[in-house]
Each structure stands twice: as C-alpha cells, then as structure tokens.
Amino acid sequence: MLLRCSVPLHAVEVVLVRTRFPENIGMAARACANMGCSRLCLVAPERWEIEKARPLATPKGLPVLEATRVVPTLAEAVAGSSLVMGTTARLGGWRQSVLTADQAGSVAAQAVRAGDGISLVFGSEDRGLSNEELLLCHRLVTIPTAGEASSLNLAQAVLLLLYECSRAQRGGTTGPETPAPGPDGGAPTGARGITAAEQERLMENFKAMLLTLDVLHGDNPEYFLLPWRRLFGRAHLRRHEYDALMGLCRQVRNKLGNDC
Structure with missing residues (x-):
C-alpha cells in the first residue's frame, strides 16, 4: 500500500536506542522518509554498518540514513527537545498515563504548533527502553496489539507513530493540554518550551529542594519523584515558568539553609 504524507515532520526526530541490527536502522530510515521525517538519531547502537542498512533504506530513505547522527547516551540525544515521548510495551507499575499512538500524535501536533522540538524514542529490538531511559521521557506511548504478540518490528513502530503524528498535524487536532495560542494563532505568548536538558536540571533542583524539606523519603528518592516528573512532563513548561520554578527551588x- 502506498502512503502519501502532505505534512513534513520537520520538528520531529526519531531516536533509536541500542539497536542491534543495521538492517532495522535502514528500514526505520525508509519509514521516516515515508512520513516526511528527515531526522534520525542512534544512541549507542550495537552495530552501525551503514552499508548493511543502505539496501533496506531504499533510495528514498538514503538521505535520512546518511544524515543520521550517532550519540553515546539518550540524555545527549534528547537534550534539545521540548517533548520526549518514549515507547513501551510493558504497562502497569509506575508506567502511568500511557498514551496510545493516536493520542501521542495529538500531543505531538500540539507541540509542533507551539514551536517545540520533539523526540520519539524507541528501545532496542529485544529489551526496549530501560527504566532509567524511560525516566528521561516526558510521556510514554504504547501501540496496542493482539494477544501475546506485543512486540512490533522496530520500523513498523516508527512508521505507525510517525503516521499518527502526521495525521494529527494535518487534521489540526487539539486537546485539553494545548497551550494557549498567541494573538496570531501560533506559539503561546511569552517564551519557548523548555528543553529536555532544562527539564532535567529543574528535576535535579526540585529533588534537592524536596530532600531539604524532607518530603522525599527512603533510599530511592527517584521513585518518589516520579509523580512530579509526570506532572512536569504533561505541563509543557515554558521558559519563563522554568525560570520561576528554578528561582523557587533556590x-x-x-x-x-539560613534558618538551620
């Protein structure tokens, strides 16, 4: 079946973490090209052999494949993005408020209209994303499947999620989390959305403040910080809000400290 994408996804970068097979990278590059996404990033791939990836990318996907950037950590890959969405097939436990693919598309479309950069993060073919990597994701996404076959081919997952992003962007869908638009109907008045690197700095300062207040207990403060991470991840904080919260923490x- 042929798919036609009328809305290029310039604000979206597909991030593949610890991929095992270069052939899957090639197929993911083709999926990106199919949906008008020109940005692909690899995080610590087990094997990065572009010659093995080229045939699967096909001529249409070669520009995406050849422009692929490779970085050692997920934190570095998503540092400049304001919205980081990570995919997972495992649900329950602390994995709360998981979006379906169509919901993720709507959230991504809202971020695009606000002028924010987006990272769509996919884990390795056999293990997916680790708990530590999922902590760096502002929202979690799952693609419901039938029965026990819960794991999709990597390129299939990339294609499905990019399709939903493109479809939502074409349709101009909005939702309750859409930031208030500016007077010209574009990005909200005030400031840009904060990046993932800025959000991590905020979480470190917020954690330090809560520890000082003795709000976080036990030997695992990161676990008790999770509700705050989810809250700030959904909030799509703007830069002036980030500055205010950082000032509050200080x-x-x-x-x-002065009172002690």
Whole structure:
C-alpha cells in the first residue's frame, strides 16, 4: 500500500536506542522518509554498518540514513527537545498515563504548533527502553496489539507513530493540554518550551529542594519523584515558568539553609 504524507515532520526526530541490527536502522530510515521525517538519531547502537542498512533504506530513505547522527547516551540525544515521548510495551507499575499512538500524535501536533522540538524514542529490538531511559521521557506511548504478540518490528513502530503524528498535524487536532495560542494563532505568548536538558536540571533542583524539606523519603528518592516528573512532563513548561520554578527551588533551599 502506498502512503502519501502532505505534512513534513520537520520538528520531529526519531531516536533509536541500542539497536542491534543495521538492517532495522535502514528500514526505520525508509519509514521516516515515508512520513516526511528527515531526522534520525542512534544512541549507542550495537552495530552501525551503514552499508548493511543502505539496501533496506531504499533510495528514498538514503538521505535520512546518511544524515543520521550517532550519540553515546539518550540524555545527549534528547537534550534539545521540548517533548520526549518514549515507547513501551510493558504497562502497569509506575508506567502511568500511557498514551496510545493516536493520542501521542495529538500531543505531538500540539507541540509542533507551539514551536517545540520533539523526540520519539524507541528501545532496542529485544529489551526496549530501560527504566532509567524511560525516566528521561516526558510521556510514554504504547501501540496496542493482539494477544501475546506485543512486540512490533522496530520500523513498523516508527512508521505507525510517525503516521499518527502526521495525521494529527494535518487534521489540526487539539486537546485539553494545548497551550494557549498567541494573538496570531501560533506559539503561546511569552517564551519557548523548555528543553529536555532544562527539564532535567529543574528535576535535579526540585529533588534537592524536596530532600531539604524532607518530603522525599527512603533510599530511592527517584521513585518518589516520579509523580512530579509526570506532572512536569504533561505541563509543557515554558521558559519563563522554568525560570520561576528554578528561582523557587533556590529561595527555599537558601531560606532553610539560613534558618538551620
């Protein structure tokens, strides 16, 4: 079946983490090209042999494949993105508020209209994303499947999620999480969305503040920080909001330090 994409996904980067087979990278590059996404990033691939990936990319996917960037960590890959969505087939436990692919497309379309950069993160073919990597994702996405066959081929998952992003962007869908638009109908008045690197700095400062307040307990503060991570991930904070929260963290810690 032939698919035609009328909306290029310039704001979207597909991030593949610890891929095992270069052939899968080639097929993912072709999927990106099919959906108008020109940006592909590899995080610590087990084997990166572009000659083995080329035949699966086909001529249409070669520009995407040849422009692929390779980085050692997921944190580095998503540092410049304001919205990071990670895919998972495992549900339950702390994996709360998981989006379906169509819901993820709507959230991504909202971020595009706000002028934000987006990373769509996919884990390795056999293990998916680790818990530590999922912590770097603002939203989690799953693609419901039938029965016990819950694991999709990597390129299939990339294609499906990019298709939903493109479809939502074409349709101009909005939802309750859409930031208020500016007077010209574009990005919200005030400032850009914060990047993933800025959000991690905020979470580190917020964690330090909560530890100072003795709000986080036990030997695993990261676990008890999860509700705050999910809250800030859904909030799509703008830069001026980030500055205000960082200032609050500093003031609380300074005040408590002076009073001790």
